[in-house]
Amino acid sequence: MLNLQNDDPAMAALIDKERLRLEETLDLIAAENHAPAAIMETLGSVFNTKTIEGYPGRRYHAGCTYADEVERLAISRCQSLFGAEHVNVQPHSGTSANLAIYFSVLNVGDRILSMTLSHGGHLSHGHSASITGKCFDVRHYGVEKESGVIDYQMVAGMADAFRPAMIIAGASSYPRLIDYRKMSEIAGSVSAYLLVDMAHIGGLVAAGVIPSPVPHADFVTFTCYKTMMGGRGGVILSRRRFAEKIDKSVFPGCQGTSAVNTIVL
Ligand SMILES: *Cc1c(COP(=O)(O)O)cnc(C)c1O
Numbered sequence: 001m002l003n004l005q006n007d008d009p010a011m012a013a014l015i016d017k018e019r020l021r022l023e024e025t026l027d028l029i030a031a032e033n034h035a036p037a038a039i040m041e042t043l044g045s046v047f048n049t050k051t052i053e054g055y056p057g058r059r060y061h062a063g064c065t066y067a068d069e070v071e072r073l074a075i076s077r078c079q080s081l082f083g084a085e086h087v088n089v090q091p092h093s094g095t096s097a098n099l100a101i102y103f104s105v106l107n108v109g110d111r112i113l114s115m116t117l118s119h120g121g122h123l124s125h126g127h128s129a130s131i132t133g134k135c136f137d138v139r140h141y142g143v144e145k146e147s148g149v150i151d152y153q154m155v156a157g158m159a160d161a162f163r164p165a166m167i168i169a170g171a172s173s174y175p176r177l178i179d180y181r182k183m184s185e186i187a188g189s190v191s192a193y194l195l196v197d198m199a200h201i202g203g204l205v206a207a208g209v210i211p212s213p214v215p216h217a218d219f220v221t222f223t224c225y226k227t228m229m230g231g232r233g234g235v236i237l238s239r240r241r242f243a244e245k246i247d248k249s250v251f252p253g254c255q256g257t258s259a260v261n262t263i264v265l
Contacts, residue, residue: 050260082212096254105245115142115174116140156186
C-alpha cells in the first residue's frame, strides 16, 4: 500500500486498523466472508476505471472489448455452476437484483407473498421500510411456532386467498432447507411467479452441498460476497423467456453502469 500511504495516510491507517481488527476478532456475521487475495486483486484492478452501459457487444461506451470478456466469462461460469438458462451479472447488490426482478414482470401495486423479516426474511422482500414495500402490495408468511419450519400449509392458504403475482422463497436467517418443489407447486396453483433468493446459500448450492432452487424457480438471485466469497455484486438467474425483460430491467431500468471490477465469480 505504498501509494496509499503517500497519498492518503489517514485512509491507509484505517485500512491497517481494520485488517488488524479482522485478524484479532471473530465476528460471526453470516453476511460476511473473507474474499481470497485473488478476488481482492481483481476488485482493486484497472477494471474499476471502466464505465459500461448495455451488454457485451452492445455498449454505449468505447473500449469495452475486455469488459465484454469479463462479463461473458462470469455469465458462462454461472451457467456451468448453476445450470441456469439466462444469467445477468450486473446488479450492484442482492437488493438491486431483487428490485430488477420485481420491475421486470410486475406492475407497481401488484401483490407479492414473501417471508416476514422477523421470521428470517429480508428487507428487499417487501418490508415497509424498503422501496419494495412501498411499490407493491405485500403479505408475509412465517414459520410454524413449534418447529421453526416454514408453514407450507399456511403459505398455500395465503396464496389461495391473496392471489399474489409473485411468491418469494429464500431468507437471510433460516437454517433449514426450503422445499422449492412445494413452493413452486403453490406458486403454480395461483399462476404466480416464483423467485428464490439464495443470497446466503449460493456458495453451498454452487458446490452441490445442498439442493438447487434453479430447476424449480422462474428467478433466482444471490449475492457474490457471502458464501460465494467474491465481490459485492449480485446475480440474477432466470428462465430464458424472461431474458430480455430482466436485462432491460437491470439496465437501464434499475441502475446505470455496473462495476466491472466486482463482476468476479
Ligand atoms: C444479504 C441478502 C440480500 C442482499 O443484500 P445486499 O445488501 O443488497 O447485497 C438479499 N436477500 C437476502 C435474503 C439476503 O440475505
